[in-house]
Amino acid sequence: MKGGTNGRPKEGQSTRIQSINREIILYAALEVFSIHGFRGSTVDQIAARAAMSKPNLLYYFRRKQDIYRAVLEATLADWLAPLAAISPDGDPVEELRRYITAKLAMSAEKPAASRLFANEILSGAPVVGDFLRTRLKRLVDEKAGIIRDWVSAGRLAPVDPHHLIFMIWATTQHYADFDVQIRAIIGSQVDRPGFREQTAQAVLTLVLNGLKPRP
Structure with a gap:
């Protein structure tokens, strides 16, 4: 799939990717929160369940509270x-x-x-x-x-x-x-x-x- 200028994703592609990643994070967070509760869950656990780095996850949600x-x-x-x-x-x-x-x-x-x-x-x-x-x-x-x-x-x-x-x-x-x-x-x-x-x-x-x- 070709990107935009300098090989970067086009705006529409970027938006779709962001939407998909948000869904992946929310699905992973649901599994983690439902097992450990809000207090017992960590951003690291959610990132691991989402198969995503912690910095990447925090690009979409600043805090655990925001994900919850x-x-x-x-x-x-x-x-x-x-x-x-x-x-x-x-x-x-x-x-x-x-x-x-x-x-x-x-x-x-x-x-x-x-x-x-x-x-x-x-x-x-x-x-x-x-x-x-x-x-x-x-x-x-x-x-x-x-x-x-x-x-x-x-x-x-x-x-x-x-x-x-x-x-x-x-x-x-x-x-x-x-x-x-x-x-x-x-x-x-x-x-x-x-x-x-x-x-x-x-x-x-x-x-x-x-x-x-x-x-």
């Missing part, structure tokens, strides 16, 4: 997308089915992100506390309003919207945050084909059957 915040912000953006997608115009049960299914898939595919966020919350949310009280609260209140309207219209069984959302979070993220406990109880079944589908079916059956309108 960026990882949490990326995690929250991913997690909130399925919640934000709940539409007031859709069928209530199907909208919630899609949300729960997406949350279970994220717990299975990105367990480190769930554990990192859990550790942040257990530490008192020193980094994302403002986010929880502002953007997250606004989004949850908005979606709770949609659920409340569905209940009022008789399209869902009577349920407190906020507690429903909390229950969905607790149930779906349990499979990531308590993976060690689950494996201790049911062993190798966790890695068998179909376990994720079985899990999703069990959770969906329990939650959605309880939400369907009663005659």
Whole structure:
């Protein structure tokens, strides 16, 4: 691939490389932070996991705190997308089915992100506390309003919207945050084909059957 003047990467190439390197750093940092926590992690560990020199890593992020915040912000953006997608115009049960299914898939595919966020919350949310009280609260209140309207219209069984959302979070993220406990109880079944589908079916059956309108 040819570069620009004097063999240097062109501006577009440089931007792509920088974007790729940032993603590599954030992925490595997620793994390190989810295992060791913020205090137990070091920039050297993150650089080693990213197969990158420490000076190169510090070109993208000045401090460990900056990396940690960026990882949490990326995690929250991913997690909130399925919640934000709940539409007031859709069928209530199907909208919630899609949300729960997406949350279970994220717990299975990105367990480190769930554990990192859990550790942040257990530490008192020193980094994302403002986010929880502002953007997250606004989004949850908005979606709770949609659920409340569905209940009022008789399209869902009577349920407190906020507690429903909390229950969905607790149930779906349990499979990531308590993976060690689950494996201790049911062993190798966790890695068998179909376990994720079985899990999703069990959770969906329990939650959605309880939400369907009663005659």
